[in-house]
Structures are given as structure tokens and as C-alpha cells.
Amino acid sequence: xxxxxxxxxxxxxxxxxxxxxxxxICQDVRQYVRWEGQAWTTPEELRNSHAxxxxxxxxxxxxxxxxxxxxxxxALLVPDRAGNILWDCVALLDNAIVERIRASGGLAAISISHxxxxxxxxxxxxxxxxxxxxxxxxxxxxxxxxDRRIEYWSGEALTLTPASTLYRxxxxxxxxxxxxxxxxxxxxxxxxxxxxxxxxQDRNFVSFMYSYPNMIPVSxxxxxxxxxxxxxxxxxxxxxxxxKRVIASNAKDAVRQSVARYIEAVQG
Numbered sequence: 001x002x003x004x005x006x007x008x009x010x011x012x013x014x015x016x017x018x019x020x021x022x023x024x025i026c027q028d029v030r031q032y033v034r035w036e037g038q039a040w041t042t043p044e045e046l047r048n049s050h051a052x053x054x055x056x057x058x059x060x061x062x063x064x065x066x067x068x069x070x071x072x073x074x075a076l077l078v079p080d081r082a083g084n085i086l087w088d089c090v091a092l093l094d095n096a097i098v099e100r101i102r103a104s105g106g107l108a109a110i111s112i113s114h115x116x117x118x119x120x121x122x123x124x125x126x127x128x129x130x131x132x133x134x135x136x137x138x139x140x141x142x143x144x145x146x147d148r149r150i151e152y153w154s155g156e157a158l159t160l161t162p163a164s165t166l167y168r169x170x171x172x173x174x175x176x177x178x179x180x181x182x183x184x185x186x187x188x189x190x191x192x193x194x195x196x197x198x199x200x201q202d203r204n205f206v207s208f209m210y211s212y213p214n215m216i217p218v219s220x221x222x223x224x225x226x227x228x229x230x231x232x233x234x235x236x237x238x239x240x241x242x243x244k245r246v247i248a249s250n251a252k253d254a255v256r257q258s259v260a261r262y263i264e265a266v267q268g
Contacts, residue, residue, distance in 0.1 A: 001016055001017050002015070002016075002042045003015055003042070003043065003120075003145065004016070004020060004040045005091055006025065006038070006039075007034065007039040007040060008023065008026050008031070008032070008033065008034045008039070008070060009025045009031055009070050009071060009116060010069060010070030010071060010091035010117075011023060011115070011144050012043075012091065012119060012120045012121075012122070012123070012145055013145055014145045014146070019038075022038060024142070024144070025115055025144070026038070029211055029214055029216065030116075030173070030210065030212075030213075030214070031211075031213065032214065043093070046065075046091060047092065047094045050065040050069055051066050051094070051096070052064075052065065052066075052094055052096040052097045052100075053065050053066045053074070054096065054097065054100055055243075057074065057076065057243060057244060057246065058237070058239065058246045058248055059184075059185075060076045060077060060078060060079075061076065061077040062075070062076060062243060063075040063076070063077065063097060063101075064092075065090060065092040069090070070091060070119070071116055071117070072242065073088060073116075073194070073195075073242055074090065074241075074242065074243050075087065075088045076088065076192060076239060077104060078164070078179075078181055078192065079104070080163055080164050081161065081163055081183065082108060082160075082162065082164075083105070083106075083107070083109065084104060084105050084107050084108055085107070085108060085109050085110070085111060085160065085164060085179075086109070086110045086124065087112075087113075087179060087239075088113055088194055088241065089110065089117050089118060089119045089120065089121045090117075090119055090120075091119040091120050092120075093120055093124055098127055106128050107124075107128040107129075107131045108131060109131055109132055109134060109160060110124060110125060110132070110133045110134070111133070111134040111135075111160065111166055111177065112134075112135060112177070113176060113177050113193065113194025113196050113241070114139060114142075114172060114173045114177065114194060114196065115143070115173065118135075118143060118144075122147045125147075125149040131149070132151045133147075133150045134151050134153055134158065134166060135153070135175070136153060136166075136175030136176075136177050137153065138168070138173070138174040138175030139173055139174070139175030153166070155168070156229075160179075162182075163182040163183045164179055164181050164182070165179065165180050167180065167229060167233075169193075169196050169226055169229055169230075170222055170225060170226070171209070171210065171218040171222050171223075171226055172195065172208070173196075176194075176196040177196065178191055178192060178193045178196050178197065179192045180192075180234075180235060182234075185236040185248075185249070188234070188235070188236035188237070189233070189234045189235035189236055190236070190238070190239060191230075191233070191238045191239070191251070193206070193238055193239065193241070194240070194241045195212060195241040196208075197238060197240070197255070198240060198241070199238060199239075203244075203246065203247055204247065204254060205247075205257065205261070206247070206258045207258065207262060208222070208223055208262060217266055220262075220263045220267050223262045223263050224259070224263060226259060227255075227256070227260075230259075231256075234252070235251055236249055236251055236252065238251040238255065
């Protein structure tokens with residue numbers, strides 16, 4: 001039986017004979033149901049309709065699809081010294097993607113910022129030797145295909161390797177996660193943020209939203225808390241969720257300024 005994939009958000013569901021009645025991810029206010037109504041595809045259909053998009057994005061291998069699918073985020077391959085980490089995930093997994101990652105050393109772990117990018121994470125783990133998938137426990141309710149490969153972590157931080165640490169950052173989701181990679185940006189440190197921190201269109205700032213498509217902001221108190229979490233971290237670059245949405249340098253100052261201007265804007 002197929003593992004159906006939601007066309008709108010890319011979430012893969014457990015094995016079943018017929019498509020699910022609905023997608024809880026899309027029904028949540030932070031996402032939305034397609035105007036045309038709920039629709040489904042399968043991994044096989046997706047491989048037939050889409051091709052791998054593999055491209056360097058500010059020094060990391062970006063992984064996506066052509067044409068874009070669902071939310072259109074791209075995953076990133078982080079060459080950590082302890083083994084490659086896949087940051088975030090995309091629904092398409094085909095031979096071109098598997099061969100490219102294997103040629104780069106395979107995967108040691110997968111970590112995903114939040115449920116909008118969980119997509120086909122179980123299939124990715126299987127393809128690379130059942131590597132662990134690290135998700136914050138506060139987001140467990142959003143997982144539509146539970147599996148033994150998922151390792152839920154708790155608290156405010158989790159050290160994956162000597163160079164890579166996950167941090168819980170509130171706002172978009174209570175279990176929203178970013179990763180600091182100490183070796184990023186030529187050793188100056190990089191944050192991989194998904195859209196827990198959304199790199200803005202001008203690539204000079206980040207912003208924060210409870211719901212991006214439905215334009216629901218977070219509070220000033222939440223933005224202030226985000227700033228408090230990030231302030232002790234050393235980093236010079238922020239990789240956002242989408243192609244080329246990267247603050248390539250001086251990102252620590254950019255994030256400080258972003259927090260300040262956000263608080264000023266919402267407080268009036």
C-alpha cells in the first residue's frame with residue numbers, strides 16, 4: 001500500500017490503501033488547504049513528475065526539485081566532521097539525490113526545523129542506513145508517519161556533534177528548531193534556521209511569524225525571547241529555508257537588528 005504525500009505541504013503519511021481524509025498539517029492555521037481542495041501523490045508519481053535540483057548554496061549542497069513541490073523549501077547537506085547531517089527535508093527522493101549524497105559520504109543524521117519540512121523523512125533515513133532523525137518532542141503531535149528512526153529530544157538544546165548543536169526556538173512552533181554549525185562560514189559559525197528565523201527578501205534581516213501564509217505575527221515578548229536564545233551563539237551566516245535566502249556575512253548583527261526592529265514594529 002502507498003505512503004501518500006500531501007501535494008500542498010509535502011507531508012508523507014503512513015501506509016494505507018486510500019488517501020487520508022485530510023492533512024492535519026494543512027488544516028492548522030499555520031498552513032492552509034489548497035484552494036482546489038486536498039490532493040495527494042505518491043513517491044513513485046513524484047519521481048515521475050519532478051527531477052532533482054542539486055545546487056551549491058553559499059558553500060552547502062542544496063537539495064530540492066524541479067519544478068518546485070509543495071512549500072518549495074530546499075534541504076541542505078551539512079559536512080560535519082562527525083558525518084554529514086541533512087538539515088530539513090524535501091519530499092522528492094530519487095536516484096540522482098541518493099547517488100550525490102552517497103558520493104559525498106552519505107548521512108550520519110537528519111534534523112528538521114519543524115513539521116512543514118518533515119515530508120518523506122522516514123524514506124530518507126531508510127535510504128541512508130536508518131540514520132536517526134532528531135525532532136523536538138514538542139512537535140511529536142505533527143508527525144504523520146511515526147517510526148523507530150525518529151529520536152525525540154527535549155529541553156532547550158541538544159549537542160549532535162562537537163560542532164553542531166540544536167536549539168529550541170519558539171514562535172512558529174513550540175518545538176521549532178535551529179542548528180548552529182560551528183564550522184560554517186569558514187569557521188565563523190552558521191545558523192541553519194528553516195523559517196523559524198525567516199531570512200527576508202532583501203537578505204539583510206530575519207523575521208518571525210506564527211503563520212507565514214496567514215500572516216499571524218508573534219508577540220514582542222516572543223521576539224525578545226528569540227533574541228535572548230541567539231545572543232550567546234557565535235555565528236556569521238544564516239541559512240534560511242529557501243534557495244539563496246542566506247545572510248552570507250555579519251549575520252549576528254543582522255539578527256540583533258532584526259529583533260529590535262520587530263519589537264518596535266509590533267509595539268507601535
